[in-house]
Amino acid sequence: xxxxxxxxxxxxxxxxxxxxxxxxxxxxxxxxxxxxxxxxxxxxxxxxxxxxxxxxxxxxxxxxxxxxxxxxxxxxxxxxxxxxxxxxxxxxxxxxxxxxxxxxxxxxxxxxxxxxxxxxxxxxxxxxxxxxxxxxxxxxxxxxxxxxxxxxxxxxxxxxxxxxxxxxxxxxxxxxxxxxxxxxxxxxxxxxxxxxxxxxxxxxxxxxxxxxxxxxxxxxxxxxxxxxxxxxxxxxxxxxxxxxxxxxxxxxxxxxxxxxxxxxxxxxxxxxxxxxxxxxxxxxxxxxxxx
Amino acid sequence: xxxxxxxxxxxxxxxxxxxxxxxxxxxxxxxxxxxxxxxxxxxxxxxxxxxxxxxxxxxxxxxxxxxxxxxxxxxxxxxxxxxxxxxxxxxxxxxxxxxxxxxxxxxxxxxxxxxxxxxxxxxxxxxxxxxxxxxxxxxxxxxxxxxxxxxxxxxxxxxxxxxxxxxxxxxxxxxxxxxxxxxxxxxxxxxxxxxxxxxxxxxxxxxxxxxxxxxxxxxxxxxxxxxxxxxxxxxxxxxxxxxxxxxxxxxxxxxxxxxxxxxxxxxxxxxxxxxxxxxxxxxxxxxxxxxxxxxxxxxxxxxxxxxxxxxxxxxxxxxxxxxxxxxxxxxxxxxxxxxxxxxxxxxxxxxxxxxxxxxxxxxxxxxxxxxxxxxxxxxxxxxxxxxxxxxxxxxxxxxxxxxxxxxxxxxxxxxxxxxxxxxxxxxxxxxxxxxx
Numbered sequence: 245x246x247x248x249x250x251x252x253x254x255x256x257x258x259x260x261x262x263x264x265x266x267x268x269x270x271x272x273x274x275x276x277x278x279x280x281x282x283x284x285x286x287x288x289x290x291x292x293x294x295x296x297x298x299x300x301x302x303x304x305x306x307x308x309x310x311x312x313x314x315x316x317x318x319x320x321x322x323x324x325x326x327x328x329x330x331x332x333x334x335x336x337x338x339x340x341x342x343x344x345x346x347x348x349x350x351x352x353x354x355x356x357x358x359x360x361x362x363x364x365x366x367x368x369x370x371x372x373x374x375x376x377x378x379x380x381x382x383x384x385x386x387x388x389x390x391x392x393x394x395x396x397x398x399x400x401x402x403x404x405x406x407x408x409x410x411x412x413x414x415x416x417x418x419x420x421x422x423x424x425x426x427x428x429x430x431x432x433x434x435x436x437x438x439x440x441x442x443x444x445x446x447x448x449x450x451x452x453x454x455x456x457x458x459x460x461x462x463x464x465x466x467x468x469x470x471x472x473x474x475x476x477x478x479x480x481x482x483x484x485x486x487x488x489x490x491x492x493x494x495x496x497x498x499x500x501x502x503x504x505x506x507x508x509x510x511x512x513x514x515x516x517x518x519x520x521x522x523x524x525x526x527x528x529x530x531x532x533x534x535x
Numbered sequence: 536x537x538x539x540x541x542x543x544x545x546x547x548x549x550x551x552x553x554x555x556x557x558x559x560x561x562x563x564x565x566x567x568x569x570x571x572x573x574x575x576x577x578x579x580x581x582x583x584x585x586x587x588x589x590x591x592x593x594x595x596x597x598x599x600x601x602x603x604x605x606x607x608x609x610x611x612x613x614x615x616x617x618x619x620x621x622x623x624x625x626x627x628x629x630x631x632x633x634x635x636x637x638x639x640x641x642x643x644x645x646x647x648x649x650x651x652x653x654x655x656x657x658x659x660x661x662x663x664x665x666x667x668x669x670x671x672x673x674x675x676x677x678x679x680x681x682x683x684x685x686x687x688x689x690x691x692x693x694x695x696x697x698x699x700x701x702x703x704x705x706x707x708x709x710x711x712x713x714x715x716x717x718x719x720x721x722x723x724x725x726x727x728x729x730x731x732x733x734x735x736x737x738x739x740x741x742x743x744x745x746x747x748x749x750x751x752x753x754x755x756x757x758x759x760x761x762x763x764x765x766x767x768x769x770x771x772x773x774x775x776x777x778x779x780x781x782x783x784x785x786x787x788x789x790x791x792x793x794x795x796x797x798x799x800x801x802x803x804x805x806x807x808x809x810x811x812x813x814x815x816x817x818x819x820x821x822x823x824x825x826x827x828x829x830x831x832x833x834x835x836x837x838x839x840x841x842x843x844x845x846x847x848x849x850x851x852x853x854x855x856x857x858x859x860x861x862x863x864x865x866x867x868x869x870x871x872x873x874x875x876x877x878x879x880x881x882x883x884x885x886x887x888x889x890x891x892x893x894x895x896x897x898x899x900x901x902x903x904x905x906x907x908x909x910x911x912x913x914x915x916x917x918x919x920x921x922x923x924x925x926x927x928x929x930x931x932x933x934x935x936x937x938x939x940x941x942x943x944x945x946x947x948x949x950x951x952x953x954x955x956x957x958x959x960x961x962x963x964x965x966x967x968x969x970x971x
Contacts, residue, residue: 361589362833376816383810461589461590462803469777497780505771506771506783506784507770507771509773509774509778510777
C-alpha cells in the first residue's frame with residue numbers, strides 16, 4: 245500500500261505544478277485588477293495549437309516554442325487589455341464578465357474554424373516516454389512540465405518582487421489611485437499584467453500540450469476550472485498561493501483516488517476546497533502566514 | 536422591428552406593420568406548404584439530428600459526408616445492388632420520390648435535440664426523424680416523435696434501454712450495448728477455449744455520462760450471466776469533462792489483477808487512458824472497448840491505440856468477407872471524399888433503413904411508414920449494413936450483430952468471429968509497451 249501512495253503523491257505534485265502554472269496567470273490578473281478571465285483556458289488553447297501545428301507541420305520542438313509562445317501570449321494579453329478590457333473597466337462587473345465570456349467563445353470557435361474540432365496530440369516531442377523507479381512510474385514530459393513550471397514561477401516571482409515593473413504592478417494592485425499619484429501609468433500596468441499573466445499561461449499551454457490530448461471544446465474548461473479552484477484555495481492575488489493551491493488539488497485528486505474510490509476523484513477536490521474556504525476564506529497562503 | 540411606441544410605453548403593432556407581417560406570414564406559409572415533405576408527395580424528407588458541433592463535430596461531419604453520398608445514390612440511381620432504394624432514380628416504391636435530409640445540430644445536448652426535433656416536425660414537416668448518436672439526445676427526440684406520431688429511426692445510438700420504453704414510433708438498427716457485450720465476451724470465451732488465454736477477471740471503467748453508465752450496466756449484466764468471467768474490481772467511473780489522469784484507476788485495476796479491461800470512453804479520455812497505461816508500463820491481457828471512441832480515426836492514428844480490441848460493425852478488411860460493403864465504401868469515398876469508418880457506417884445504415892421503409896410503405900403518411908418499419912425484413916446489405924434488419928415488437932433490430940476488431944497500423948481488422956477474420960491477422964498476446 246505504501247508504493248501506490250507514493251506514486252499518487254508524485255503524480256499529484258506533477259499535475260499540481262501544471263495546474264499551478266496555469267492558475268498563476270489567472271491569479272495575477274484576478275489579483276491586480278479584480279477581473280476574472282473566463283477565457284483563461286481558451287488563451288492557453290492558443291499556445292497549445294501554436295505548439296501543435298508548429299510541431300506537426302514544421303517539426304519544431306515545443307522547447308523552442310516556449311519563448312515564442314510566451315512572447316506571443318504577452319502580446320495577446322497586452323492587446324486584449326488595451327483593445328477590449330480597458331473599455332469595460334469603468335462599467336459594471338457584469339460587462340467585464342460578459343466581455344471575457346465573449347472572448348472565450350471567439351477564441352474557441354476561431355480555433356475550431358481554422359484547426360477543426362477533433363482531438364489532437366503531439367507525437368514527435370523528443371522528450372517522450374516514461375521511467376519507473378521504486379515502483380513509481382512517471383512520464384518525462386510530465387516531469388519536464390513540472391520543472392518548467394517551477395522555473396516560470398521563479399521568474400514571475402523575480403519580476404514581481406525585484407523589477408520596477410513588478411513593483412508598479414504590486415503598487416497598482418494595492419491602491420490604484422495612490423499608484424497614479426506616484427506617477428504610475430496604471431493602464432499600462434494593467435495591460436502589462438495581462439501580458440505577463442497570459443505569457444505564463446502560454447508557457448503552461450506549450451508544456452501541457454506535450455502530454456495531454458487537445459480538444460478545443462473540452463480542454464479549456466478542464467484547466468480553467470482547476471485554475472479557479474487553485475486560486476481560490478491558494479489565496480487571491482498570490483502567485484505562490486495559486487501554485488500551492490494547484491499542488492494541493494493535484495495531491496487530493498490522486499491520493500483520494502488511490503486510497504478511496506477513484507470514481508469520486510473530483511468530489512474529493514471540491515470537498516477539500518469547500519472545507520478550506522469555510523475555515524480560511526483568504527486561502528492557504530494567508531493561513532500559513534497568519535500562523 | 537415594425538412597432539410603434541405609444542405614450543403609455545406599451546408596444547403595439549401599427550396597421551401598416553400588421554399588413555406587412557400578415558402578408559409575409561402568408562407567403563412563408565404558402566412556401567412552407569409547397570416544400571412540405573409529406574404534403575408534396577414527391578419528396579421523402581428526413582430530419583437528421585446529430586452532433587455537428589462540440590466534441591463530436593468531426594464525426595458528425597463524416598456522417599453528413601457518407602449520408603450525402605447515400606442521398607445521391609438514391610436520387611440519381613446507382614448500381615449498388617442490393618442497397619435499398621439505390622436502383623433507379625428516386626425511391627421506386629414511392630413513384631420515384633426524391634429523398635432529402637435536413638440536418639440539425641443538437642450539440643450533444645438533450646434539450647437542444649428536443650427543440651430541434653420539434654422544429655423539424657412542426658415547421659419543416661419532415662416525414663421521419665433519424666439520429667441522434669448520444670443516447671440522451673436520442674431519448675429526447677424519440678419522445679417528440681412519439682408525441683407527434685412521426686417515425687424515429689435510430690442507427691447511431693447503442694443504448695440498451697432505448698427500445699424498452701414502450702414507444703410505438705421508435706426503431707433501433709445497430710446492436711445495443713448488451714449485444715455488443717455478448718459479442719465481446721463470446722470472443723473472450725472463444726479465446727479461452729481456442730487459445731487457452733486464461734481470461735477471467737474483468738475490470739469495467741467508464742465515463743459517468745449516460746453512454747458510459749449504460750455500457751457499464753450492460754457489461755455487468757453480461758458478466759453476471761456468464762460463469763466464465765468475474766468482475767474485479769468494482770465498476771470504476773470518472774468524469775470525462777474534467778479528467779486529466781486515469782493513473783489511479785489503472786492502479787486499482789492492476790491491484791485487482793484484472794485480465795480484461797472494458798473501457799467505455801469518449802475520444803479524449805480514451806487517449807488519456809492509453810497514454811497513462813503506457814506511462815505505467817501496464818497493459819491488460821485484453822483491452823476490450825464498446826462504443827465508437829476507440830474506432831475514431833483520431834484515436835486510431837495514435838500509436839498507443841495499436842492492438843486495442845473493440846466491438847464494431849466495421850473493419851477495413853470486412854470487404855473481403857462482405858463484398859457489397861466494399862462497393863458501398865468505394866461509392867461513398869468517390870462521391871463524398873470520406874470512406875467508411877467505425878462511426879459513419881452507422882449513419883449510412885440509419886439512412887438506408889429509413890429509405891428502405893419509405894420504399895416499402897404504401898405512402899409517406901406516418902402510419903404507413905410505421906407499418907412498413909414494423910414489418911421490415913431486409914437481407915444483409917439492403918440497409919447498407921453487413922447484417923439483416925428485422926425489428927422485434929419493441930422496435931429493436933433483432934438481427935443486429937457486432938464483430939470484434941483490432942487496431943493495426945491505424946486500420947481496423949476483423950478478428951472475431953474467427954471464420955470472418957483474415958489469416959493470422961490477430962496480434963495476441965499483445966506485446967509489452969517496450970516491444971512495440
